[in-house]
Amino acid sequence: MSDIIQLLPDHVANQIAAGEVVQRPASVVKELLENAIDANATSIKLLIKDAGKALIQVIDNGKGMSETDARFCFERHATSKIKTAEDLFNLQTKGFRGEALASIAAIAHVELKTKQENQELGTHIKIEGSKIISQELVSTSKGTSIAVKNLFYNIPARRNFLKSNTVETRHIIDEFQRVALVHPAIEFSMYHNENEVYRLNDSNLRKRIVAVLGKKTNEKLVPIDETTDVLTLTGFVSKPEFAKKKRGEQFFFVNNRFIKSAYLHHAVTSAFEGLLATGYHPSYFLYLTVPTNTIDINIHPTKTEIKFDNEKTLYAIIRSTIKHSLGQYNVAPVLDFNRDATMDTPYGFKDKTVYKEPVISIDRSFNPFENESSKSTRFSYKKEKSQQWESLYTDISIPKINTRQQLFTNDSITAKTHQVHRKYIVSTIKSGVIFIHQNLAHQRILYEEYLENSTVKEAMSQQLLFPLEINFSKDDIKLIQEIQYDLESTGFLFDKIKGEMIVVKGVPTTITESKITVILEQLLDDIKNEIPDTSFSQLDIVAKSLAKSMAIKTGTQLSTEEQEDILERLFACKEPNHSPFGKPTFISMELNEIDKKFGL
Ligand code: ADP
Numbered sequence: 239m240s241d242i243i244q245l246l247p248d249h250v251a252n253q254i255a256a257g258e259v260v261q262r263p264a265s266v267v268k269e270l271l272e273n274a275i276d277a278n279a280t281s282i283k284l285l286i287k288d289a290g291k292a293l294i295q296v297i298d299n300g301k302g303m304s305e306t307d308a309r310f311c312f313e314r315h316a317t318s319k320i321k322t323a324e325d326l327f328n329l330q331t332k333g334f335r336g337e338a339l340a341s342i343a344a345i346a347h348v349e350l351k352t353k354q355e356n357q358e359l360g361t362h363i364k365i366e367g368s369k370i371i372s373q374e375l376v377s378t379s380k381g382t383s384i385a386v387k388n389l390f391y392n393i394p395a396r397r398n399f400l401k402s403n404t405v406e407t408r409h410i411i412d413e414f415q416r417v418a419l420v421h422p423a424i425e426f427s428m429y430h431n432e433n434e435v436y437r438l439n440d441s442n443l444r445k446r447i448v449a450v451l452g453k454k455t456n457e458k459l460v461p462i463d464e465t466t467d468v469l470t471l472t473g474f475v476s477k478p479e480f481a482k483k484k485r486g487e488q489f490f491f492v493n494n495r496f497i498k499s500a501y502l503h504h505a506v507t508s509a510f511e512g513l514l515a516t517g518y519h520p521s522y523f524l525y526l527t528v529p530t531n532t533i534d535i536n537i538h539p540t541k542t543e544i545k546f547d548n549e550k551t552l553y554a555i556i557r558s559t560i561k562h563s564l565g566q567y568n569v570a571p572v573l574d575f576n577r578d579a580t581m582d583t584p585y586g587f588k589d590k591t592v593y594k595e596p597v598i599s600i601d602r603s604f605n606p607f608e609n610e611s612s613k614s615t616r617f618s619y620k621k622e623k624s625q626q627w628e629s630l631y632t633d634i635s636i637p638k639i640n641t642r643q644q645l646f647t648n649d650s651i652t653a654k655t656h657q658v659h660r661k662y663i664v665s666t667i668k669s670g671v672i673f674i675h676q677n678l679a680h681q682r683i684l685y686e687e688y689l690e691n692s693t694v695k696e697a698m699s700q701q702l703l704f705p706l707e708i709n710f711s712k713d714d715i716k717l718i719q720e721i722q723y724d725l726e727s728t729g730f731l732f733d734k735i736k737g738e739m740i741v742v743k744g745v746p747t748t749i750t751e752s753k754i755t756v757i758l759e760q761l762l763d764d765i766k767n768e769i770p771d772t773s774f775s776q777l778d779i780v781a782k783s784l785a786k787s788m789a790i791k792t793g794t795q796l797s798t799e800e801q802e803d804i805l806e807r808l809f810a811c812k813e814p815n816h817s818p819f820g821k822p823t824f825i826s827m828e829l830n831e832i833d834k835k836f837g838l
């Protein structure tokens with residue numbers, strides 16, 4: 239028999255490697271930024287178009303490449319960073335496998351311009367799908383520019399797999415931030431579709447953190463600083479009173495590399511023990527330096543996990559260092575978890591004078607269940623059926639089996655209800671009893687209301703007496719701009735969304751003023767984390783997130799009237815059976831099932 243084994247052609251091997259290295263535009267961003275840093279750049283510019291799907295370009299002023307190296311850098315395992323296997327155990331640079339550029343060039347249109355200090359002219363190379371298209375001399379400044387266009391152009395399945403621009407941009411910003419946060423002395427800028435997203439001057443760590451995450455971060459930071467034989471730990475944690483309901487700003491860097499470690503995360507949070515109300519998370523920016531031979535560097539290039547030789551020691555030191563710093567900064571005694579949040583002055587509001595005639599005053603203690611007049615509008619079940627609205631449902635595959643008519647004896651629900659354990663509403667139905675989960679049911683109700691408001695009806699909005707200014711980081715502002723339309727269709731009204739601030743002048747009638755900030759933060763967090771990732775549109779995410787935040791919580795006492803209202807509205811829903819996140823909203827028990835239990 240003839241031999242059948244063949245070596246894979248290079249471009250095929252490269253494509254396979256690319257699958258590992260390049261998952262999405264953000265992976266390219268990471269690789270290119272890291273290469274620029276390894277090249278000792280002091281100024282790095284990132285240009286993105288269409289969330290990186292059309293263009294990712296990194297321009298640096300680093301050491302550049304010779305003509306030969308410029309050609310060679312696209313070869314697999316071409317790296318200037320390790321020479322022997324031994325080097326692997328002493329890695330100081332970011333890249334080392336020599337796979338990134340070869341992988342990227344295999345699945346995109348890449349253009350490289352590079353020049354070294356001593357060269358008069360630089361090298362300009364175009365390469366597409368691993369094939370060199372052209373190579374010329376070019377007049378360019380010292381350093382390297384790599385433009386990656388049409389990512390995955392030759393792997394349509396991959397390209398189609400990419401998420402929405404919002405999500406992909408979020409991933410890119412994450413990578414950008416992670417790199418920018420470890421190199422405060424390097425100047426970074428980022429542009430998306432020609433708009434400046436970041437301009438970070440060279441500075442110190444604290445200023446860099448503030449520049450990346452927004453001005454309001456500054457007052458929150460408690461410095462951490464410890465040097466022992468096994469590690470150096472520097473950075474900042476947030477003061478406990480600034481802890482967030484979301485996990486957002488948590489950064490751990492080991493030897494200048496962003497990592498995720500549930501174990502070390504636990505070390506940090508345990509240092510906050512007793513200082514945080516349940517459900518609140520501290521922010522942290524921690525920089526750990528350990529001898530390179532005590533960590534496992536043989537990690538996958540795109541993975542952020544890491545293995546330490548002496549995890550337990552690190553845990554103990556991290557925990558006690560943070561505890562100590564928190565104590566030193568005397569942040570513990572001022573805490574009062576039970577204070578009334580509605581009494582707090584909103585951000586940026588303290589020093590404001592009234593600059594506008596109030597248009598409509600609102601009831602600050604608005605409670606839909608107490609207010610008869612609002613009830614008449616909110617509690618109408620008339621629904622103009624609409625194809626458009628219908629089509630908004632992702633889970634149309636779930637059969638709608640429980641209509642009001644099927645469950646209840648007559649058209650209107652007259653059955654008595656009871657609330658049990660401030661959690662379930664129990665009611666009699668034709669065939670037995672049902673238990674309705676008050677929180678999940680209300681989520682469904684609100685979710686459908688938001689969707690309906692935004693497609694069929696004008697959303698109901700209540701004007702704020704005084705427009706509310708809220709500060710956000712620049713990239714949060716960008717996100718808000720992107721979902722502005724969806725937010726407005728649920729009843730939000732904005733005066734301004736710019737720089738690091740938004741001005742809210744109206745909110746959905748279901749939201750109280752004191753909750754606005756928390757709800758928006760939660761919403762942004764949900765979008766960033768893309769929960770639920772089954773969502774097909776931003777509007778859907780917005781509706782889901784708002785429904786989740788606004789729904790009556792478990793533990794809330796409900797009057798009979800309120801219970802009946804939930805029942806009524808739930809079964810006026812199109813999909814009463816499930817919460818927007820797919821959990822059952824109620825369970826029913828047939829009489830004969832109950833009978834059986836009695837042996838009848
Ligand atoms: P690695 O970073 O793992 O070595 P890459 O494929 O990312 O592999 O890069 C290959 C080589 O190309 C690098 O080792 C480096 O010598 C060179 N290179 C890549 N990007 C730059 C850059 N921005 N400036 C100078 N040299 C670069």
Ligand code: MG
Binds near residue numbers: 272273333334338
């Ligand atoms: Mg590299």
